[in-house]
Amino acid sequence: MILLCLMDKFVYIYYLILAVMLVWGAKMMKRGEWNEDALSLDQTKALLGFAEIVIIFHHCSHKTSANWLPAEQIHHGLDFFVSIGYLCVALFFFCSGYGMYISMKKKPEFFKGFFSRRILRIIVPTVFMWLVCFITERARGINVDKPVWINVCTHLWFIYALIYAYLVFFICFKLIKNEKASFIVLWTGLVLYIILAMIFSPGSWWYNTIHLFGVGIVFAKNQGKRIDSFKKKYLLRLSVMLIIFAISYALYKYNSEILGLFKLGYNDTVYLIGQMISAYAIVMIVIMISMKIKIGNKLLSILGAMTLEIYVIHPFFVELFSFEFIKSGAEPFLYIENVFLYVTAVLFFTLVPAYFMNKLGVLIKKRGNDRYEEK
Numbered sequence: 001m002i003l004l005c006l007m008d009k010f011v012y013i014y015y016l017i018l019a020v021m022l023v024w025g026a027k028m029m030k031r032g033e034w035n036e037d038a039l040s041l042d043q044t045k046a047l048l049g050f051a052e053i054v055i056i057f058h059h060c061s062h063k064t065s066a067n068w069l070p071a072e073q074i075h076h077g078l079d080f081f082v083s084i085g086y087l088c089v090a091l092f093f094f095c096s097g098y099g100m101y102i103s104m105k106k107k108p109e110f111f112k113g114f115f116s117r118r119i120l121r122i123i124v125p126t127v128f129m130w131l132v133c134f135i136t137e138r139a140r141g142i143n144v145d146k147p148v149w150i151n152v153c154t155h156l157w158f159i160y161a162l163i164y165a166y167l168v169f170f171i172c173f174k175l176i177k178n179e180k181a182s183f184i185v186l187w188t189g190l191v192l193y194i195i196l197a198m199i200f201s202p203g204s205w206w207y208n209t210i211h212l213f214g215v216g217i218v219f220a221k222n223q224g225k226r227i228d229s230f231k232k233k234y235l236l237r238l239s240v241m242l243i244i245f246a247i248s249y250a251l252y253k254y255n256s257e258i259l260g261l262f263k264l265g266y267n268d269t270v271y272l273i274g275q276m277i278s279a280y281a282i283v284m285i286v287i288m289i290s291m292k293i294k295i296g297n298k299l300l301s302i303l304g305a306m307t308l309e310i311y312v313i314h315p316f317f318v319e320l321f322s323f324e325f326i327k328s329g330a331e332p333f334l335y336i337e338n339v340f341l342y343v344t345a346v347l348f349f350t351l352v353p354a355y356f357m358n359k360l361g362v363l364i365k366k367r368g369n370d371r372y373e374e375k
Contacts, residue, residue, distance in 0.1 A: 051091050058084060061079065076339075093213040094212040133326065137325075169217075238285065249274065
């Protein structure tokens with residue numbers, strides 16, 4: 001009995017592990033010094049490697065600790081992660097937009113092989129895992145609601161949104177030669193996505209962070225000015241952004257409670273605005289903190305190199321080991337009730353195949369590069 005009680009608490013070890021992952025190898029800048037590599041490839045890869053692991057915990061929490069689950073299926077331990085997944089996704093969208101713009105400006109041949117090197121590398125592992133989920137569902141006799149591409153492995157929405165964002169980027173900066181017009185079309189395309197997703201998608205997670213892709217591009221264009229402005233009155237700007245984050249996050253997380261103070265009910269618009277502003281604020285906060293703390297270690301580098309593969313693989317195992325398989329109310333496949341063991345299984349069976357899938361992706365990208373270099 002005592003052992004079972006201890007096993008229930010083992011999940012909290014992961015909080016310590018995450019903290020160690022983040023601070024191991026980190027370097028604090030001295031007063032008056034700045035980390036000039038705050039948005040370098042190595043720094044952002046390390047950051048995204050950490051964010052990807054947090055997203056896994058977030059999705060696991062939806063199968064263990066979320067308050068909307070049946071009471072008998074709630075097992076506490078991952079409560080902290082239930083509502084923060086979109087903040088990590090915001091970092092991914094920002095870094096994607098930022099990195100695309102910086103690469104385009106630095107590499108004259110950036111758009112050569114764009115579809116094979118950028119789009120195909122995303123599509124191949126995504127389609128593979130989509131088929132794995134679909135075939136497993138069929139084998140289990142689970143009826144898939146239409147449209148199938150939404151309901152099969154719903155966590156893959158980010159991939160669809162990212163491909164859309166990449167295509168918009170290609171249209172704006174390859175086909176349109178006037179940069180001012182490019183930015184107008186860019187934001188028009190992102191707003192169009194948000195509107196369509198609001199109409200046709202299952203929920204706000206499909207569209208509450210994609211604006212950060214555009215923010216990343218705008219930030220990259222004005223990087224010098226933005227970084228210099230952050231350096232001026234650094235503590236004041238950081239404090240203001242923290243306050244903005246706290247207020248906007250509260251409007252999202254405690255929507256009904258806050259509006260109730262004004263004798264108003266839950267409001268979808270306030271909920272969405274809270275998410276979108278807090279997503280923006282957390283990205284700015286991370287950038288400012290990165291200007292004073294340089295993170296990075298071997299583990300984060302490895303994880304950062306295979307974030308795509310980790311993302312497309314982990315949802316399957318989140319579902320495989322949960323109390324229901326993919327569809328609400330479906331019979332479990334291999335239910336692991338203990339939260340610590342559940343998370344451990346998901347991490348292990350995600351990271352191992354992700355490593356090998358990443359090697360395959362690197363090979364595809366290399367062959368694409370070689371082909372266009374030969375031309």
